[in-house]
Every structure is written in structure tokens, then in C-alpha cells.
Amino acid sequence: GENVEQHPSTLSVQEGDSAVIKCTYSDSASNYFPWYKQELGKRPQLIIDIRSNVGEKKDQRIAVTLNKTAKHFSLHITETQPEDSAVYFCAASTMGGDDKIIFGKGTRLHILP
Amino acid sequence: NAGVTQTPKFQVLKTGQSMTLQCAQDMNHEYMSWYRQDPGMGLRLIHYSVGAGITDQGEVPNGYNVSRSTTEDFPLRLLSAAPSQTSVYFCASRRGAKGADYGYTFGSGTRLTVV
Numbered sequence: 460g461e462n463v464e465q466h467p468s469t470l471s472v473q474e475g476d477s478a479v480i481k482c483t484y485s486d487s488a489s490n491y492f493p494w495y496k497q498e499l500g501k502r503p504q505l506i507i508d509i510r511s512n513v514g515e516k517k518d519q520r521i522a523v524t525l526n527k528t529a530k531h532f533s534l535h536i537t538e539t540q541p542e543d544s545a546v547y548f549c550a551a552s553t554m555g556g557d558d559k560i561i562f563g564k565g566t567r568l569h570i571l572p
Numbered sequence: 573n574a575g576v577t578q579t580p581k582f583q584v585l586k587t588g589q590s591m592t593l594q595c596a597q598d599m600n601h602e603y604m605s606w607y608r609q610d611p612g613m614g615l616r617l618i619h620y621s622v623g624a625g626i627t628d629q630g631e632v633p634n635g636y637n638v639s640r641s642t643t644e645d646f647p648l649r650l651l652s653a654a655p656s657q658t659s660v661y662f663c664a665s666r667r668g669a670k671g672a673d674y675g676y677t678f679g680s681g682t683r684l685t686v687v
Contacts, residue, residue: 505675548615562607
């Protein structure tokens with residue numbers, strides 16, 4: 460089955476700097492890669508996703524890149540703000556296949572003042 | 573439109589007891605899943621369903637049962653609770669494969685403690 464590895468487990472960046480979180484996946488059939496943000500004590504919420512027919516997708520300060528050949532994808536947050544502090548999860552799925560969404564173990568992002 | 577509703581929010585069980593975690597969605601979503609969240613382990617898939625009458629196992633299915641008799645409801649049953657099942661449980665739903673939006677909507681979670 461699919462296995463998703465996520466790094467780093469903890470990341471601290473100065474406010475205003477950029478943050479990058481990286482994930483790798485094992486199943487070459489995976490074609491959908493969402494990212495979720497979970498604030499303390501709250502439910503995970505989808506922030507951005509990408510499908511395998513696209514190499515990059517942007518939404519304001521966040522962007523995701525996908526390298527299908529290397530089976531890795533990354534989340535980029537620019538001009539970080541205090542409200543970006545949270546746990547971020549990457550995930551992978553084979554839409555049209557078994558459709559399970561398998562998550563990485565998460566990255567705790569701290570934005571330092 | 574309530575989204576995904578989970579009950580109860582908190583529960584304490586004794587080892588060996590059984591119980592059902594309830595999950596209901598009012599968005600007419602085809603797909604529903606149960607995840608457990610433990611510190612440092614991320615979100616692990618327990619069981620999932622792609623439609624009424626169809627369920628399948630996820631990564632950590634042992635000790636849990638599910639059924640999907642209606643599109644709206646997807647209850648998770650703990651057969652004989654064990655301390656290892658102490659966790660936060662999230663139910664999630666999304667549109668099916670024909671939908672343009674694949675993103676999950678999560679419930680608010682159930683914090684379960686087994687003593």
C-alpha cells in the first residue's frame with residue numbers, strides 16, 4: 460500500500476521568511492496530493508491540493524510542487540505570518556483506484572517573532 | 573448545512589467495553605473515512621467507504637468495525653476497547669470520483685480515553 464514520508468517533523472522560521480515542507484510517496488499510481496493544516500485543538504482543513512497532471516499550483520502565499528519522476532512533492536509558504544503556526548500534513552491518493560487518502564506524520568511549524 | 577457531525581466529543585471507556593462513535597454528514601458526499609490521530613503518528617486510516625453498502629479496511633482496522641447503510645451515516649464501532657485505542661478519532665467525507673473537489677471535510681473529532 461501507499462506510504463507517505465514527511466520532513467521535517469518540526470520547523471521553526473522567522474516571521475516573514477519562507478517555509479518548505481517535503482513529502483515522498485511510494486505508490487507510482489498516486490495521482491492526487493492534498494495538504495492539510497491543523498491548528499491546536501482543531502480539525503484538519505484542506506489548504507491546497509495538486510493532481511498529477513500539474514507540476515505546480517499556487518494560492519496566494521502557498522504553493523505546492525510535484526515531481527512525479529522522483530515521487531516527491533513540497534509545500535512552500537512565503538512571507539510567513541504568526542497565523543501560519545500549525546501542524547501541516549501532506550497526503551497521497553489514487554483517485555479512480557482504491558481512493559484511500561494516506562497521510563504523512565505531520566510537520567509542526569513554528570513562526571518566530 | 574452542518575457539514576460533518578461527530579458524537580460524542582469526549583468519551584471515557586473501561587477496558588473491554590464496546591461503544592459506537594457516530595458520524596453524519598449532510599453534504600451528500602459519497603466517500604467517508606475514519607482516521608485516528610496519535611502524537612507523532614499523523615492521521616492513520618482505520619476504515620473507509622466509497623458509498624452506501626461499501627466499506628473497506630484502511631491502515632489500522634483491527635479492533636474496529638464499520639457499516640454504511642445510508643449515504644449520510646458512517647458509525648465506527650469499537651468491539652472491545654483497549655488502552656491502545658486511546659486516541660482522537662476524526663471522521664471525514666468528500667465528493668466521489670466524479671466530483672471536481674476531492675478535498676476532505678473533517679468532523680470536529682472524538683477524544684477517546686480507555687482506562
